[in-house]
Amino acid sequence: MKAIRCMVVLLACALTWCAAADQNPAAAPSAETADQQLKNSPRHGEWVDVPMGDVKIKTFVVYPEVKDKAPVVIVIHEIFGMTDWVRSVADALAAEGFVAVAPDLLSGMGPDGGGTESLGNQVGQTIRKLTPEEQAKRLDAVREWAIAQPGASDKTATIGFCWGGGASFSYAAMQPKLNAAVVYYGAPPKREGAEKITCPILGCYGGNDARVTQTVEPTKLMMVELKKQYDPHVYEGAGHGFLRQQDGQNGANKKAADEAWPTTIDFLRKNLK
Helix, strand or coil, rough: HHHHHHHHHHHHHHHHCCCCHHCCCCCCCCCCCCHHHHHHCCCEEEEEEEECEEEEEEEEECCCCCCCCCCEEEEEECCCCCCCHHHHHHHHHCCCCCEEECCCCCCCCCCCCHHHHHHHHHHHHHHCCCCCHHHHHHHHHHHHHCCCCCCCEEEEEEECHHHHHHHHHHHHCCCCCCCEEEECCCCCCHHHCCCCCCCCCCEEEECCCCHHHHHHHHHHHHHHCCCCCCEEEEECCCCCCCCCCCCCCCHHHHHHHHHHHHHHHHHHHCCCC
């Protein structure tokens, strides 16, 4: 009887471990693996035009393979505009159970009303013309469209990288219905903006990215004073853009990505229940 009880306990532990393992996210896609991620994905991804007045925001949407309504995560691209890597991040988020929505925020700003693809080497110059207010207007349109979809719940978060990281932080200060925001190596809003934040913020930064990472401690102090939820993580030796460029910094970028991505998924799962 004792042996049987031991076997039952061991089996229960094994099943519990397997269930927990199923919750562990896959590795985050890098610039090198983005094409393969998209090519091999079993999930449904499609381009849609999200209306915003006279502008149609070209948006890549990936749906998770789940039976219930899923929360929405808006993926905000880098200063390079819409790329295959951004689309692969959306697919990776959908793999974790989220409706992932990646808008080309440069839609309508290029020649003949085009977006990133039409702008060529003018992408960086053009994206700097997007004020926080214009960013929020476009993100609001995408958010409203997303939560109106049959497979989506009304729980929403943003995740942004570089320029998009700053946009994610800024949007949290402008959209009180946002449930969470993830900031990858992006600048914080000013104090008057931070005062309006109502959702928790996760920050992921490279230790060798002083231009951005030197803002972390002052921001942490400010958020504590304002009684806001801000959880920054600085990854030693990693550089700017470490999630995309995982082959950089002599292995530090890969290590940072391997640690930051599960932290990100856990944060989103917790706050989008």
